[in-house]
Amino acid sequence: MILSSLVDASRMQFALTAMFHWLFVPLTLGLGILIAIFETKYCRTNDESWKKLTQFWSRIFAINFACGVATGIILEFEFGTNWSNYSWFVGDIFGAPLAIEGIFAFFMESTFFAVMYFGWGKVSKGFHLLSTWLTAIGANISAYWILTANAWMQSPSGVAFNPATARNEMVDFWGIVFSSTTLTKFSHSVLSGFLVAAIVVIGISCWYLKKGRNKDFSMRSIKYASVFGLFAVFMLMVTGHSSAVTVARTQPMKLAAMEGLYRGENGTPLVGIGVLNPKKQYDNDEDPYLFNISIPKGLSFLANMDFDSYVPGINDIIEGGYKYKDKNGEEKTAIPFAEKVDRGNMARRALALYGQYKDDPDTAKRNQILSQARQYLDDNFEYFGYGFLKDPKESIPNVPMTFYSFRIMVMLGGYFILFLLVCWYLLKKKIIAEKKWFLFLAVLSVPLVYICAEAGWVVAEVGRQPWTIQDLLPVQASVSGVSAGNVWTTFIIFAVLFTTLLVAELRIAFNQIKKGPEGIKWN
């Protein structure tokens, strides 16, 4: 039996490394596009101020990029060491997108990134601009492949399980690459990167204004960043809604946890502000909230685009019996947790039988048993992961963490809409530099936007627990047989070393910001 401490240690380590990695990725995604826009402006106007501006933000981009380099590699190490069952089980589904990402990242970044930095005055303006755009687009395309792999874990499709190898095999590449989960996850994640970049540019520019320096540079930066940020934040609302629709179909338990919803109804309200009752469990009658202000029928609309539709709660999902539309749009009746466990166990037993007889020398007997086992496995494979669960409680994610992270993300999203509208208004009125309170708020908004971006991933990843692959493989079946002590050791090494390096990297970043655009010595 695998100790839960090993599972917890492996999860903690993965969460730490993934969140650390996501500190750098969003700025790369968004700032690259903003820099390309600034450079396009320079090429069109031949105004040297735009060139200086492009070069300064490119410097910040490079520092952020260097900080982020290799922080993602550790995640791949963890797959092989801490999550070996999972890594084997996913087969090519994870390998193919990651390999494509690696090739893309290598060629796009080593070629065009170098031209972007070393090419000022050495290549034509047009080729330099093209390289900047390709670097920015390349980073976003790289993100697409990573998010394809993540989306598949949230909603597996386009694969066939091979019981002889215990691996999932890809049967529909385009179905995986363009699944609704992939598209919503990509658009929402990338747009959050755009918002991060816009807020960072505005924050740093406002810091200059607060110090009474680089006024023209800052005003230009803020003007473009605020429009870019407004575009991102409004599109985030649209993609957030699409994400909710997708989650309602593919991960109803996650949606219920996001809302702290235990009993669903037709016309389910959406909790705007709320405090969860810490005593509430799925098997008691406590009220789920100590306090809440809800939007009537809001969740039904958010999940199904229908104000009167039914949204199941945690208890409904455990008990089953309600009608729902599956990810293919077919109407079905939900089966209870206990039946899912039975079917999961049938699938596991069928796999065991298959493994036992696949090399049996008696051909007739082997073919008969394998055929039956295969049939049982195919009929029940969609619940394979439930065979590892014993108590309904194990199928429920951490409700408070999911609930509050979702609210932090949404509230900060709302704050950024207001912030960017005010920013745009003050800029139009040409009074932004005089409004000290706003300049202070803009600097404060920089850490807030990172909290918002991280909170979004906490909702996505904590909310899908206990699954590494939705319904097919829970975390306790995914981990390797390594010792928890080993995992904690690497956890501590990683935390100490990378925090130290992060301090060094941040010092470089702050020094460059202090020097400002006049500190750039490119041609």
Added chain:
Amino acid sequence: MNAARRIFNFYRDGFRNMDVGKSLWLIVIIKLVIMFLVLRIFFFKPELSSYKTDKEKAAHVIENLTKND
């Protein structure tokens, strides 16, 4: 050959003229050394690498996925 030399010179001059980039490269190299020469070798050994063939790896995973706990 000319093109290759121009590309080589382009990169060489670019690296030579870096200012803050030198510190960044140093940090990147430290990170990669820690990753591949310390963490990978001593701490992050892929569990399934102890099995030689895919068949053995599959058998090990099937055993893990089907054992009663």
